[in-house]
Amino acid sequence: MTNIPEEQKIASLSPREKISLWLPLIVGLSIAVGLWIGFELHKRSRPATSYVLREDGQVLMPANDKIGEILQLINARYMEAADIAKLEDAAIEGLLQKLDPHSSYIPLAEVQGVNESLTGSFEGIGVEFYLLEDTVLVVGVTEGGPSDTAGLQKGDKIIYVEDSLISKKGITNRQVIEKLKGEANSQVKVKIARQGEKGLKSVTITRGQIPIRSVEVAYMLDAKTGFIKINRFSDKTYKEFMEAVEDLIENNKMQHLVIDLRQNPGGYLTASTEILTQLFDSKKLLVYTQGRSYKRKEYNSTGKPFFKIAKLAVLIDEGSASASEIVAGAIQDNDRGIIVGRRSFGKGLVQEPYYLTDSSVLRLTVARYYTPSGRLIQRPYEKGDLEDYEDDLQKRYLAGELYSKDSIKITDTVKYYTTGGRVVYGGGGIMPDVFVPLDTLMRNLYYNQLAATAAPFVYKMLEIQREKWKQAYPTYEVFQANFNLAPNTFDDFIKYTESKGLTRNELIISSAQTPLLLLIRAYIAQQLFGDDGFFRTMHQQDKIVKKALQEISN
Numbered sequence: 260m261t262n263i264p265e266e267q268k269i270a271s272l273s274p275r276e277k278i279s280l281w282l283p284l285i286v287g288l289s290i291a292v293g294l295w296i297g298f299e300l301h302k303r304s305r306p307a308t309s310y311v312l313r314e315d316g317q318v319l320m321p322a323n324d325k326i327g328e329i330l331q332l333i334n335a336r337y338m339e340a341a342d343i344a345k346l347e348d349a350a351i352e353g354l355l356q357k358l359d360p361h362s363s364y365i366p367l368a369e370v371q372g373v374n375e376s377l378t379g380s381f382e383g384i385g386v387e388f389y390l391l392e393d394t395v396l397v398v399g400v401t402e403g404g405p406s407d408t409a410g411l412q413k414g415d416k417i418i419y420v421e422d423s424l425i426s427k428k429g430i431t432n433r434q435v436i437e438k439l440k441g442e443a444n445s446q447v448k449v450k451i452a453r454q455g456e457k458g459l460k461s462v463t464i465t466r467g468q469i470p471i472r473s474v475e476v477a478y479m480l481d482a483k484t485g486f487i488k489i490n491r492f493s494d495k496t497y498k499e500f501m502e503a504v505e506d507l508i509e510n511n512k513m514q515h516l517v518i519d520l521r522q523n524p525g526g527y528l529t530a531s532t533e534i535l536t537q538l539f540d541s542k543k544l545l546v547y548t549q550g551r552s553y554k555r556k557e558y559n560s561t562g563k564p565f566f567k568i569a570k571l572a573v574l575i576d577e578g579s580a581s582a583s584e585i586v587a588g589a590i591q592d593n594d595r596g597i598i599v600g601r602r603s604f605g606k607g608l609v610q611e612p613y614y615l616t617d618s619s620v621l622r623l624t625v626a627r628y629y630t631p632s633g634r635l636i637q638r639p640y641e642k643g644d645l646e647d648y649e650d651d652l653q654k655r656y657l658a659g660e661l662y663s664k665d666s667i668k669i670t671d672t673v674k675y676y677t678t679g680g681r682v683v684y685g686g687g688g689i690m691p692d693v694f695v696p697l698d699t700l701m702r703n704l705y706y707n708q709l710a711a712t713a714a715p716f717v718y719k720m721l722e723i724q725r726e727k728w729k730q731a732y733p734t735y736e737v738f739q740a741n742f743n744l745a746p747n748t749f750d751d752f753i754k755y756t757e758s759k760g761l762t763r764n765e766l767i768i769s770s771a772q773t774p775l776l777l778l779i780r781a782y783i784a785q786q787l788f789g790d791d792g793f794f795r796t797m798h799q800q801d802k803i804v805k806k807a808l809q810e811i812s813n
C-alpha cells in the first residue's frame with residue numbers, strides 16, 4: 260500500500276472535516292487567552308498593596324507594592340551592582356519616619372540583641388569585662404553562671420581564648436564578645452592571669468543561658484522602707500520584682516517601698532500592669548489603650564495583692580519612658596503614692612511587633628495608651644521630623660526645666676483629675692508631685708569625662724588592694740563603717756585623668772571633689788559587694804532618693 264504524506268491527507272479533507280480537526284486546539288487557545296486577560300484585569304483592579312498573614316498570625320508582609328517593583332528594577336537595570344538588602348532596609352526606615360517617632364524597623368542582624376533585652380537572657384559565659392590598657396579585665400561574674408561555676412573571679416585577666424591572644428594592643432569590645440559568646444552547652448577554653456598566682460591558669464567554660472536582670476538592686480533604705488530599682492520591663496521583671504518584695508518583707512520587715520524607674524526606657528506593657536496590680540488592695544483602672552483598629556482595652560488591678568505595702572514612692576526622670584510612665588501614671592492618678600523627680604520622657608504610644616519573611620521585625624505603633632484619668636502623656640511631634648523629637652532633652656535643658664519646676668512647659672492645658680481631686684496634666688510626660696532639680700555638674704562635659712574615668716582608676720587601685728580589702732571588709736556594713744580612702748586619692752585620680760588626655764579644669768575640680776570621691780568609693784564597693792554595694796553607696800548623696808525617703812517618713 261502506498262504511504263500518502265500527512266500534508267496531502269490534510270489537503271484532501273473537506274472544509275467541515277478541517278474545522279473538526281483544528282477545533283480542540285482553537286478552543287484550548289481561546290480558554291488560555293481568556294484566563295490571561297482575566298488575570299491581568301484582576302491584577303490591575305486590586306489595591307496597590309495587599310498583605311499576607313503568616314500561619315502563626317505574626318507576620319505582615321507586602322505581597323505586591325511599588326517599593327518591591329522599584330527594588331526589582333534597580334536590581335535588574337541599574338548601571339552598577341547595588342546592595343538590594345541595604346536599599347530595602349533604608350526604604351522601610353524612610354517610610355516609617357513619615358508615621359510617628361516610635362514605629363521602627365529592626366534588621367535581622369539586630370533582632371537577637373533586642374529580643375535578649377526583653378526576654379531577659381542571652382547565651383554566653385556570664386562575665387562583665389573592661390578593656391583596661393588593652394587587657395581584658397573581668398569586673399563582674401554572674402552568680403551561678405557558667406564562669407562562676409568554672410571558677411572565674413573579679414579581677415581575673417583573660418589573656419587567651421582558645422589559642423588566640425586576646426589581651427593585646429588594639430583589641431575591641433566587639434572582638435572580645437565575638438570570641439566569648441556562643442551557643443548554650445558549647446565550650447570555650449580560656450587562659451587567665453590572677454593576682455597572687457604565678458603563670459597562666461587554664462579554665463574550660465561551658466556556655467549557658469545568662470539572665471539579664473531587670474531588677475537591678477533591692478535593699479532597705481531604713482528600718483521600714485525598701486528600695487527596688489527596675490532598669491527595664493522584660494518578661495521576667497514581674498517575677499524578679501515579686502522575689503525582691505518577698506525578701507524585703509519576710510527577711511527585713513519592710514512596710515514602705517521606693518521604686519526607682521529613673522532612666523528606665525520601658526518594655527512590655529503587661530510587665531508594668533502585673534507589678535501595678537500588686538500595689539493596690541482594691542480594684543482600680545491602671546491604664547487603657549485605644550487605636551484606629553484597636554478597640555479600647557482596659558487593664559485593671561485585681562484588688563488581691565500577695566503582700567501589703569503601706570506607703571509608696573516612685574522615682575522618675577527625663578529618661579523614664581513608656582511602661583515606666585504607665586506605672587507612674589497609675590500611681591499618681593489613683594493617689595496611691597507620691598511621684599518624685601523630674602518630668603518623664605513622654606511616650607504614650609503602643610508598638611506591636613510583626614515578624615517579616617526574613618525574620619526582621621517591624622514594630623508598628625497600633626494604639627495610644629491613656630492613664631486612668633484619661634491623660635495621653637505622649638509629647639507632641641511632627642511626622643517626619645525625628646531630629647526635632649530627639650532634641651527634646653536639649654530643649655528642656657535650655658529652657659531651664661531640669662533645674663526649675665516653674666520652667667516646665669505644659670503642652671496640654673486640659674485639666675485631668677486624680678481620684679482624690681488633684682489636678683494633673685498630660686501631653687508631655689508625667690509631672691512629678693515633688694520636683695528635684697538636676698545637679699548642674701551632671702551637664703558639664705569635663706565632669707562627665709572625669710566620672711567616666713573613675714571606674715578604670717578604681718580597677719588600677721584594685722590590682723594592688725583587692726585581696727587586702729576583701730579580707731579587711733567582709734561585709735558591706737563593715738565597709739561602710741570603717742573604709743576610708745587615702746588622703747591623696749583625689750590628687751592621684753586627677754593625675755590619672757591627665758595621663759588619659761584630660762586637661763585640668765580647676766574651677767570644676769574644686770566643686771567636683773565630693774561627688775567624684777563618692778563615685779570612686781561606690782566603684783570599690785561594687786567590686787567588693789556587687790551592684791548592691793554600688794547603689795547603697797551612691798544613694799547616700801542621691802537627692803531624689805533622700806527626698807523620697809523624707810516624704811515617706813513625713
